[in-house]
Amino acid sequence: MATTDRYPRQATTLALAHALSAAERGLAVIPLSRTKLPALRSPHRDDPTAPPCHGECGRPGHGVHDASTDPARIRELFAAAPWATGYGIACGLPPHHLIGVDLDTKSGADSSTALRELALRHLFTIPPTVVVLTPSGGRHLWLTGPPDVVVPNSAGRLAPGIDIRGAGGYLVGPGSRTDHGVYATAPGTAHLAPAPCPRALLRLLLPPPRKHHSAPLSAAGGAHGRGLIQFVLAAHEGQRNTRLFWAACRAYEDGIGPELADVLVDAAVRTGLTAREARSTVESAARMTGHHS
Structure with missing residues (x-):
């Protein structure tokens, strides 16, 4: 039983070490559970009348809105979640304005081929960058965006099996342990900095321009x-x-x-x-x- 009890503490300690290392590189982090979800539950979960809160209340449990690069704050978050075995890296925040390209394999789609076809069609090349290998055989490509551009999250919009993690999203950090295995940096990429997102790819990731309409939508209500x-x-x-x-x-x-x-x-x-x-x-x-x- 002692070994069983000790393992979660070791996993949490290791996850915290990896999270602090990421924070040193300017990446804001949060603790994750073995399910890859934020380890801390919302403090408003028992109050259905509570207005939307992104952490303004000052309490932890707001998912990616808790993300921090402050070592003291990160230790506080992990101390409040001793069951955490991984960490998430918030996307879209300065200084990196991280964009994650998630090449999934679970959907059965050949996402890597789909990305190569998009690159050929739109004339861009993915530069050498950080690549994280997922337990399911997928890959996360880390790219950076311009500070004045907000890239939204999307799932399969670019192509089947390609998900985008942008503002308000997060990537599972390398070294995280989940129910399905451990996330690890691909050989030869750990020393790299996230590369700038190619302009042609960035255009594909952005939502269509906002349209202005003068006519009312409906008289409903x-x-x-x-x-x-x-x-x-x-x-x-x-x-x-x-x-x-x-x-x-x-x-x-x-x-x-x-x-x-x-x-x-x-x-x-x-x-x-x-x-x-x-x-x-x-x-x-x-x-x-x-x-x-």
Whole structure:
């Protein structure tokens, strides 16, 4: 039993060491569980009426929003999660503005070939960069983006099996231990710095330009519904999901959620969210308020 009890502590100690090493390179980190999810649960999980919080409350448990490069803060996070066996690296933050290209193998798609075909079609080359090997046989390519560009997360939008980790996302750091094995830096890449994302690839990763429409989306929900729609339409980069979630919660609480759900999704898409992201956020609001979308 002593060996069984000791193993998690050893794994956590090793994960913390790797996380602190990453922080020294300017990479903000959070502790992860063996499931690759943030190890600390939300402090608001028992309060369905709590407004969206990205850590403003000062307590840990806000996922990637807890990410830090401060060694003292990182030790505090790991001390609060002694079951952590890995760490996540937040994407999109300065100084690296990390972009992760996740070449997955679980979907059955040949993601590496798909990336090579995209490179040939759009005339770019992936420069030498950090590559992390996943336990399932996939690869994470680390790239950096310009400080004034926000790259969104996406799954399969670029090509089947290619997921993108951008602002608000994270990559499992090398040295992390999960239920399926250990993440490791590919031989010959550990000493490299993340390379700049090729411009042609960066253009593929960005959402389509925001379109401006003068016509109202819908009269759904009456004046109150129109107010919620305009609230979503006024969202700027970095607040689109938060505004959509808040508006959807208010709609469901006021009994117009089912009527307004599709219209709110359309409004969010106009601000630059993908339909999949927007619908997921509205569905989360429905669950949070005890309704079904």
